[in-house]
Amino acid sequence: MLVLTILLPLLFGGLAFAFRSNLKRPWLLPVGGALHLLATCLILLGQAFPREGAWLGLDPLNKVVLGFLSVLFFLCSVYARGYLVGRPQQPNRIFIAALFAFLGMLTLAVEAQHLGLMWVAVEACTLSSAPLLYFNQNPRSLEATWKYLLIGSVGIALALLGSYFLAYSALHGGMSTSLFFPDLVREAPHLSHPWLRAAFILLFVGYGTKMGLAPMHTWKPDAYGEAPGLVGALLAGGLTTAAFLAVLRFFQICTAAHDVAFARGMMVTIGLFSMAVAAVFMVRQRDYKRMLAYSSVEHMGILVLGIGLGGLGVFGSLLHLVNNGLTKGVLFLAAANIHRAFGSKRVEDVSGAIRRLPVTGALFLAGFFAITGSPPFGPFFSEFTILRAAVVGGRFWVAGLFLIMLFVVFVGMSATVFAVVQGEPSEKAVASGYKDTAFTVGPIVAFLAIVLLLGVYVPPPLSQALHQAAGFIEGTP
Amino acid sequence: MPLFLLGIIGKTKAAFAGRVGPPLLQPTFDVIKLLRKGLIFSRTTTWVFRAGPIVSLVTALFAATLIPLGTHAAPISFEGDLVLFAYLFGLGRFFTVAAALDTGSAFEGMGGAREVTFSCLTEPALFFALIVLTRLSGSLSLSMMIGPGMGQAWHFGGASLVLVAASLFIVLLTETCRIPIDDPTTHLELTMIHEVMVLDHGGPALGIIHYAAALKLFVLGAVLVRIAVPYTGSPWASWGVFALGMMALAVLIGIVESTMARLRMAQVPILLLAACLLSAFGIVLVAR
Amino acid sequence: MHNLVGPLLVVVLLLNFFLLGTSRLQGVINASAMQGVLLGVLTLCVHEGLNVWIGLITLVTVLVKGVLIPGMLLRAIRDAAIRREIEPFIGFLPCLLFGALGTGASLIFARTLPLAKEHVGSLLVPAAMATVWTGFLVLTTRRKAINQVVGYLVLENGIYIMGLTLLHAMPFMVEMGVLLDLFVGIFVMGIILNHIRREFSSLDTAHLSALKE
């Protein structure tokens, strides 16, 4: 059953090549996404749990992530159909095929229970997303793709080295060197600690590069800035999530090995540092898509910060994983619509979005309030939970810095967002042909609806699953 | 009685000038004469202009009912009437100045501006004084504060009471527009405060205003006299003492008016600040 | 056969220095190719007792690292008609110095890590470190995009050496997956390089700094 969720997208990717018409082909996306979502739901309801040594398998952790990713991709695919139909002149065969390949590899990375297999999958994600970035085929997107690819590959290479270190620590522990996660967690106390620490550092930096933690975030603004909005949404919500999942797995091993203090320290530091860098670069940011990229950096920082704080923070961080991903969906897709209507992503040329595109503009504004942690949107609760974890844990300096960063980010981000949303649109923008359609707006509304729902009502099954996942990571089920 | 005080002041000034001066009841005659005259209004004005004199008179009357004459408690007295006492004058001021502005004349606007500006400094001084009295008498009612208890008050905080009396005297001079703050008898509009505000009032309106002003002088004077002359004997004797005290006050004002020159407007705030500081210092003395 | 490991690794290290020192792109690529071949041989030497899988891994390694990728890169520079690297950001001599320092450091660092008994005294771990370090140096100092691909390649080589220490641990298909990914990765890079050459008619990274704050 699990294999299905991986093969299905690949199959559709093949179909994309078979299709001739550039206009009909996009229909594949919603269909494929829906089927994937369906399969996922069946699996999650069926509660398939891993057999010993299975290459693929579900555990409390990736169960949550899988469901989230499937929803994310489905909504993005619906949007993608509207987007691609809106740009008929642009050939989209490779694009669609790559999207499906990306989905397949992402699912593999999430479901993989083996160290090496997961690495292979994540690397494959990176490669399959390269054509997505290059969709616009102009020099800028070319440069972005090149940077994304090289930095990402270096990071992933470091992750590979880390995996080898981990394997070696197992080898040195002199035990059966199976690299399946359940075994590693079980045998963790016997791992050799020096190797383990070295491995964690390498893995944290490596997968951190894919997550886009500062200072390994440098590819992010370029990539998100130049890629189509839905690709931004998929990377910010999907690829980063997969990488974060990887980090979590190794964190889990460290916890099981009772050698986690150093990892926590690193995560708190890097987390705060990422927030600080994001804050600095969001002040006076004139390009609203790059601004979103930095916001993504900030929230990756919040995620690892929550994990580093431990206890309540882990739960908060997992909740934030979902909230952030969905809210990013709202922002990136809305930004894409605005970009289409105004033909520019510079604040100087864009104003009065809410007058030019009432629905999209309103959604963009709402998404902004959501991502900056305004109640009653979902992200508020996750961020507040993380803050609580800091205060309850007596980490007042962390809490204070956290709040200061949030304030600076808000001040910086709001200036840009308000400049985009308020005011009078230019004649050029009014003249431009783009209009909101059900396909380009519906998914955004759905995203926002979910985010709002998570703010006013977290379904008990979900919160239960999150608690399980948190316990699973902390080794206290 | 209030207008009689004005008469005394006039007499004193005349005496200093070596003149016989008008009879003691002259101000009263003036008011009566004015009341008989007909009204005249500026075309610019509205009902606010007519309301000015009335409100100032009514408020002054109310304030008068809160004042103990000698050891006799005031007709109306309750815990906290001192606030009402102060704010009634505020109400009067509001409408007097509004009426002045209603004429749209530059002079009267100027007068109003000066009036409210200086009152901003007299009010704190007044309340500093009231705080001292509260502290000494342990009461929030004028009749208690400056009533029978004054004797012990002098016994406890004589020094601060002296300061309070001094500052209240300045307040009195300001509120009633006397030299050295204001010159009620000048004819140069630019140097007036109160008089210039009522330039456009004539006939009965003017009479009412004169009477209200005199009443204000009387009321404030009464407070001051009670503080300065804390005689607590038999009611009737104290009444007499009080009356004498009032006359003495009038004489004193007359002396000040005839011996001092009017201050430059710019210097007035400094004088009033001094009054505030005096009574504030009074507080410090009591606090010790 | 096992006693060949040491000398071979020494050769790998020397190749690192050559990579850092030389300016001719062809030489750089050839050196990386030779490293690839050496790695293949190393695989045989490290693993005592031949079996078909090891043979296959060796073959693929030599093929990918020693023939395919270098061939691609050579074609790339022939199309781009560039011969040599212009002066790197910090100059060749400092590069060499840093490389030497790094190699020394990695020897020391490897000491701090407890080794399994079969690797005690073996050069594998330090060599891996040193090669990774070299890869990083090339990546961060060279100006030509193609050179950065080579740097990445060297980085991978270092990691491969590390991988040799747990030839038994790593299942066969993962090894293959790794190699495949590496190959596809470089392949995609090659495609991008090709686009870059057409867009900017040069492979100098100076052209690739339009996106910035």
Add this chain to the structure above:
Amino acid sequence: MNEWLVMTGAFLAAASGVPGLWTDRRGTRGERIFAALMVVASLCGLTGAALAVARGSHGLDLAWPVPGGRFAIRLDGIAALFVIQIFAIAGLGAIYGLGYWKQSEHPRDGRKLRLFYGLMTAGMALLVCARNTMLFMAGWEIMAAAAFLTVSTQDEQKSVRDVGYVYMAATRLATLCLFALFAVLFASTGTFDFAAARPITGGAATAILLLSIVAFGLKAGLMPMHVWLPGAHASAPSHVSALMSGVLIKMGIYGFVRTFSFFPHPPLWWGQLVLLLGVASGVLGVAFAIGQHDFKRLLAYHSVENIGIICMGLGVALIGRTLGSGALVALGLGGALLHTWNHGLFKGLLFLSAGSVLHSTGTREIDELGGLSKRMPWTALAFLVGAVAICGLPPLNGFVSELFVYLGLFETARLPQSDLWLTGALGAPALALIGALALACFVKAFGAMFLGEPRSHRTDASHEASPWLLGPMAILALLCAFIGLLPWLVTPVLDSAVATWAPELASSHARLTTLAPLSWVSFLAVSLAMLLAFAALMVRRHLHQRPAEQAGTWDCGYVAPGPTMQYSSSSFAQTLVGIFSWALRPKVHNPDTRGFFPHKDAYTSHVDDVVLDSVLIPAAEFGSRAAKRMKWLQRGSMQAYLLYILLTLIVLFLWR
């Protein structure tokens, strides 16, 4: 039951703007529906609150499956008091909006405005009733965001955008301080429930005090943190200004009251600190107000002043709670709460009448107006009532609440501890100063706007406002008079609120009804009013018998008197601005007009907001410049990027 009523009101208010979104752009149906729904909502809310006051409230506690959330609602004395205020002003404002912000006149932003007006009301109602911090935060932020969107209704004007931005930044700072506050509260009590806040002491208590002062002070516009207030109140549509100044900033006061209620034994310096903040806010607020030329900004600064008075009352109450003196608590808190009501009423009244002036003349410049009382007498009367009330003069409501605060201050002056009573002793004169300054300011405003002769042609087209505008004003004016004349009718509400605030003192029979001379005040107020009315009648009859002759104003023999010769608002305020120039830093242009033929020139003085324009904006500029300097880190060179990764690795390895 009554909770349900209030929640229904909140829901209706939130939904009131929604139907309008689908109605015709120029049609009137949308606004009619909105006003109707808002009125119904207000009635629901008011009845609910009234029932709660009468019969008490046993609360509502439903599960709310979000982390730490419970849907816990309780209408205790304090909450009910604020709910009444919210719904009263909001409902009247909605009616006023029918005439003031017609959809036909504002087709672009009318719907937006109404939608968020309703949401703001709902948010406030929610946060006041909430007994769970999460619920409180939800209400708080809904209110804040909706307020931002209403303030920036006319976002096509840059000035409005800037104002909105400042407001949003300020309110976000407040929200983040609330995050911290509630986190600390959770850490020290282990619950998110307000009711179950067990005594907090030590560092946590101090932290909570300081955080609440920043958070709620920002919302309430306490002096150093008032920066957002003048601009926002000035640029918002007037009924929104009325709602914000009358109610929204009171949410900060509510926050103070609620937070302080957690502490049965606050340290003495808490009360003194709050009192001093109140004094500073009051004096400086009114001082800034005197310097203004824009009458809406002037009113806004008076909000700062009145918040100061309220905080003085709170300070007295805190001191009283420290000393366990029920009288002080009752007088201080009662005064503070009654003044929140009164300020809501008369400031609402003032903003509404100011709005109708703005609506008919199209200018906010005081010195362009004049003589309006002839063209719009009812508006003038409304403004006059508001002005007398806000100066705290009898016989209107302002006097009553200020009397309570005065009594509280004098009570402290009566206390034996000589070190303690000084605070109160200094408070009373400060309050007197505030009162006198307010009087000066409002005489100036009323006189310059409504009296005298028109100063410009702005007033030519002016006309009396429509009944939609006058109706709400009339109701507010009547309420002002009502509380002023019959205060003993509202004191039970205050007493119940005081009892909820300090339950441990509820036994000590300190009731406002017994502490304050309400019967006397009421008697005197009524008789004063009647006497004035009587005198007015007399005058009328006298004029009837002997009609007064008309003449020109006495011009001292000047040949060509003209309207421009009138005392302008800036010249009226000149001396006072001079006295306070140490704080106001006015920009004065005083031309030198000596010589025989001086050139044409004018005296002007402008008072900008010192804190915002001289402190915060430069600081922000500096910060953004520093950030700009950091940006060279991301200058597009791949090699540098890879170097960052390498360095990170090295650092982490060394750290290990």
